Amino acid sequence: ETGVTQSPTHLIKTRGQQVTLRCSSQSGHNTVSWYQQALGQGPQFIFQYYREEENGRGNFPPRFSGLQFPNYSSELNVNALELDDSALYLCASSSSGLTYEQYFGPGTRLTVT
């Protein structure tokens, strides 16, 4: 059984650019959540995808968008990057039903200059 994987590991972008981050969920999990973790802070919920539909969104602007594919992998897209978008982006997968556990990937470190 493979865990949650994310790519790329690190990324450097310039303000105003667009970025796509990728996540493969743990085997058997059909729900993917994305979180932003600024340095020295706890993760902040961005949104969640369940069966290819957005299933809840945190307090993030529309330039943060996502996709989930039939194999339950997911993408996070951020347009018009701002300096404050520099953070560790975490993907967590879970299975629907009675289990609440969310398992996180290693994250993608995004630096916006």
Next chain:
Amino acid sequence: QQQVKQSPQSLIVQKGGISIINCAYENTAFDYFPWYQQFPGKGPALLIAIRPDVSEKKEGRFTISFNKSAKQFSLHIMDSQPGDSATYFCAARLDSSYKLIFGSGTRLLVRP
């Protein structure tokens, strides 16, 4: 109120000692309370979790104590080891979604 307040911000414990981290919440709609351990450059790893119908849960050296009436829960690490040095986050889940709300984290240092 969808906040989880965590304390202390940092903690130094001697090897073999007990590490205690506390969290408090206001929203009674929270129905699941996990603790995560995060090492530098890594994603958070699920350590232990509890539901509000249970007052205590123990897994190895890690124990969660839950006080529903006070809306507080805590993580106790018994016989703390240098390898436990990491940042610990408490979190809470709203019963209507899978969204986790995290505390601000506690940086634990266990001295040899």
